[in-house]
Amino acid sequence: MTNPPVGAKKRLQNMSDNLIIRLYYFDIIAIEVQCVMKVSLFITCLSDAIFPRVGEAMVRVLAKYGVQLEFPKVQTCCGQPAFNSGYWDDARETAKTILNAFEDSDFVISPSGSCTGMIHHYPKLFENDPVNKARAEKLQQKAYEFTQFLVQVLGVTDVGAVFPHKVTYHPSCHGSRLLGVKDEPMALLQSVKGLEFVPLPFAEDCCGFGGTFAVKMADISGAMVSEKVDHVKETEAEVLVGLDMACLMNIAGNLRYRNEPVRVMHLAELLAEGAKLA
Amino acid sequence: MSAKGALGTVKERAELALNDEFLRKAVKFTTERLRNGKKNAAGEHGNWDEWRERGRAIRLHTIAHLDYYLNLFVNNARANGVHVHFADTGADAVRIALSIAERKSAKTVVKSKSMVSEELHLNAALEKIGVEAIETDLGEYIIQLAGETPSHIVIPAIHKNRYQIADLLSEVAGEKLEADTTVLAGFVRKKLRERFLEADIGMTGCNFAIAETGSMVLFENEGNARMVTTLPKTQITLMGMERIIPSFQDLEVMATLLPRSATGQKLTMYMSAISGPRRSEDADGPDEMHIIIVDNGRSLQLGDPEFQELLNCIRCGACLNACPVYRHIGGHAYGGTYSGPIGAVLTPALNKNIAEWDDIANASSLCGACYEACPVKIPLHDMLVYLRRRKVEKGHGNKLEGAGMKGFSTLLGNAKRFRTVVKLGQIGQKLVVRDGGIRTKLGPLKGWNSYRVTPSLPKKSFRENWETLDQQIRADLKEMSPEMKQRMEDAVKRRGQGGGHHHG
């Protein structure tokens, strides 16, 4: 047998530090195994299909601190489009894939405040289904948006990134209002060396995405995103950063439509690129 | 005015508004002014969230015991000499108001701003029996002359510019008035003074009704509500059945929240508590006072866990000012008496005709700015979702959308099918991708791509690339610091204690 790769050896060591085995010699033998915590990646369908680079950046940033994300492949979508449109039966169907995917996880990390916020709606979604409601409540406690986990749980604000550019930040509504993620991204941005931060005027105003709203009420949504982009332009920033790819896709789409050369990134990407993890 | 009567759908009405450059600018400017005023006032006052929490607690408590407090109010108002009436429906309220006007042989009624009266379309009913109803709030007076309805709870004529206003007032004056605010307001002052003094009936709304003393409270800036409650011999107050607060002490909380949230003022220029008609020796104030307590759909919310909190609303308009949708389309696009986020929920809730009003509930990106702005923390963004759900449950859903959602749950309810969809997208998009973006305005992308370029799908999805990435990561994973391990364990421990992690 050949030697295991170096990485795997390290991992085994990690585990053994945390491995406690208790044996009870009665008529049954109970074995309690406590191993490293299971930190799972909730990629969200948008980042999975359209922005895999965001998931990759998250994985790399967290790996820097020894967090090895695990990726349950049975996950699909959080169900928000159906939930918000009123089709709760359909929302429950997809929400169950999320409940199943993260049943055993200790932490569930996603690159979206909105999709994490949707998990916070699960107990209400399953209010007439006690079994799944209990699962939903458990999952809600474990669900974190990326910067929430990085700053609140790991206590990291400086990932050692250098990013000598003029940057502005759009706080997405669900992350900032529903989850209260306001200080975390600011703390992370402030620690990036060389970064010149320009506040976005009327930053807290919705970009006009709103899921199916952008399709159903296309003109209102269009007016909102146009106003958002006007504000982005006012900052003269080279880079717009955010925490939610849905909103960023919306804003980037309008920037591109208007041929505005502003680069749009998820904060995880900025950190990974700045810390040369990409 | 019904949703249908007010020109098609909210989408069509919004389109009109979006194409009205003046309207958009005016609404934007006003809402920004009010929003900033509120922010500054709340900040200066301090502990804003504690005040909001207190306001919410008082409102929740009162509504949860509404039968007790309303009954107490009625008995105390009667003891003050008020004639109290109950109206189950808008039509009942109109009938009562008209019969009082007829009994009094009234020729004119002067009115101060009342959203309930707008809800009942009382002016039209009064005109029908030959009674002239005169709105006396400057903004309301202007839109009455224009034959329109308010487009904002607090600033009803937000959509009119001073040239339009000058034209309207010039017609009344019979001479050309200069489009100058002071001149126009001066004309209205003089004109309405005469009307106040000669009016037979004064009609008001009611901001709050104090259960323990039977007093009704009015907040205003112009003094017209004071005129209306001081000069005419008869006063009629229209009051939504949920306007109750227990005591004057509770009024301090409402007086702290309402003006700051509405206009950023510490207090409106006038706050009046009227406890019955004039005492027999007083030389002003009404001889006779009526309060009509209006249900008109409000009680439908009672006992409904998803909507009861709607009755906590204190009609400050802060949600309108915070709402990015309202800012772009203005109040009339909502098609009902109440506009903005509160209107989008209240109108269908009061009318119980979800099918007809559903399109209003769709005119929201669910950004939650309304909830954040609300001084009594009504979760309007959640209620909009509940409305949409109820409509679907009742079978009023859009068939195409319903099929779409069925497809959505089928395809996304299973990871393998999801993967197949993405795969098909990666191949299919080749027809439309140019330069890494999709610009076609055909089919479902029409609305979206009228304002945006859609990104193309990358060659590999995240899950397709996962094994490769995972191997790279595993190859040089560092060990986690003991301190971080501890932090993670602590976070897990906190969950059991009901704390969980921080969320809004």
Place this chain on the structure above:
Amino acid sequence: MADSHQEWLKQMEEESKAKQASFMAGIAQRLRHPVMTKAPEHPFRGAPDFWNKFEWDREEKIERFSANWKSVGGHVARLADMDAARDFIAEKAREMGAKYIVRQNEAELEALGLEAALPDARISVWNTDPDVYWKARSAEADFGVVIADHSVAYTGSVVVKSSKDKGRSVSLLPTVMMIIIPVDQMKTRLGEVLVAFDEGGRENLPAGIHFITGPSRSSDIENDLTIGVHGPGVVYALLVG
């Protein structure tokens, strides 16, 4: 007609009382509890506790009140005593050419001796003659002179209560309001005044209680602030003491 109107009112009253019971029962039923007859416990009465402890000292109250009153477009004069108040009002009346003045029928205002100080002005005293149409008399007045029953520094508000001798019209209809504020009685918070209405009880409330926080104003035309839309556009707070 009077009789028949009274009869009609009585009939309406009976209908209303009959309706009252079913109205409340309907609410109780929706709230899923029996009709309540006893007061529920109300643990959140009034402002938060931390607020009720808040108080400014005398000078700070005067300063804050003045700053607030001025910030909304009102005028302030700090005066040593009632003689100074009389001189101030007389001076302003001459300056602005006030011919008609209406004042409340209060002993302190009587003692002021405005009549002697302004021999050329016509000064009427509220509700002293049953044949006078007092509302119109106030509407034509240039000045209305009143004394504040209470004042609140935090919001910059004065409070006037109606009675036989104190018309609501006097603080509302004239072009200029002159309000005398005894500074010794000034409160910090709104709640200090409001709680007294609870404690005094319904029977002791006047028909009208009015909090006035500055001149009548409106921003209804293009957000342009206009002063004096319906009520007095010029308001003087005379801080006495």
